Amino acid sequence: MTSESATFDIDEAIRRLREAVRRFPPAALFQLAAEGYRSPFELLVACLVSVRTRDEVTVAVARRLLERVRTPAELATLDAEELLALLRPATFAETKARNLHAIAERLARERVEQRLCEETFLLQLPGVGPKCANLVLGIACGIPRVAVDVHVHRITNRWGYVRTRTPEQTMRELERKLPREYWVELNRLLVPFGKHVCTGTLPRCSQCVLADLCPRIGVARHR
Numbered sequence: 005m006t007s008e009s010a011t012f013d014i015d016e017a018i019r020r021l022r023e024a025v026r027r028f029p030p031a032a033l034f035q036l037a038a039e040g041y042r043s044p045f046e047l048l049v050a051c052l053v054s055v056r057t058r059d060e061v062t063v064a065v066a067r068r069l070l071e072r073v074r075t076p077a078e079l080a081t082l083d084a085e086e087l088l089a090l091l092r093p094a095t096f097a098e099t100k101a102r103n104l105h106a107i108a109e110r111l112a113r114e115r116v117e118q119r120l121c122e123e124t125f126l127l128q129l130p131g132v133g134p135k136c137a138n139l140v141l142g143i144a145c146g147i148p149r150v151a152v153d154v155h156v157h158r159i160t161n162r163w164g165y166v167r168t169r170t171p172e173q174t175m176r177e178l179e180r181k182l183p184r185e186y187w188v189e190l191n192r193l194l195v196p197f198g199k200h201v202c203t204g205t206l207p208r209c210s211q212c213v214l215a216d217l218c219p220r221i222g223v224a225r226h227r
């Protein structure tokens with residue numbers, strides 16, 4: 005354990021972040037779950053839509069798609085042109101349409117939608133990586149997991165809470181040391197915090213509620 009990680013007060017940081025992010029829009033999947041789209045299938049669809057796509061676009065596209073289809077069987081029988089048109093504002097719409105159709109078709113044909121709460125099953129599906137798998141397990145299945153995206157990876161390294169090179173390493177390190185009660189919540193807090201305060205370039209350290217706790221590792225310039 006590094007000296008920074010030993011001294012970074014994660015409980016106090018989480019407590020302050022809960023208050024600080026209230027004024028920002030929620031991360032896409034948490035927003036959709038709050039609107040009632042919280043089955044494993046619905047959140048898996050939303051997460052696949054979200055890959056390399058801005059949250060505002062993800063929420064709009066996923067909402068429109070899930071208003072049209074709520075089950076694998078409905079999505080599997082959706083006309084390919086219509087599915088593509090529904091996805092089009094998201095990046096990589098063709099690939100996402102192909103993957104979503106393949107997943108829905110398999111779930112419907114094999115009647116295995118309930119297996120979406122199994123990590124190994126999720127990770128076999130086309131286009132599904134650890135981040136989406138962990139978000140589905142954590143939000144929809146009630147199985148705590150740490151979902152690590154660029155924001156979680158960057159910020160926890162700036163805190164010195166982890167010292168890692170890749171999101172995968174960060175996930176493993178957080179699963180080792182982060183109190184389990186924060187596993188799902190960390191992503192919910194750090195996505196909006198990373199978009200609006202602890203940004204990739206020029207983080208807003210002068211306005212940050214964690215300024216007195218954070219060693220700002222790797223931050224050369226800030227606002």
Ligand code: SF4
Nearest residue numbers: 202207209212215218
């Ligand atoms: S003090 Fe700066 S680097 Fe640390 S969490 Fe806040 S914005 Fe990020």
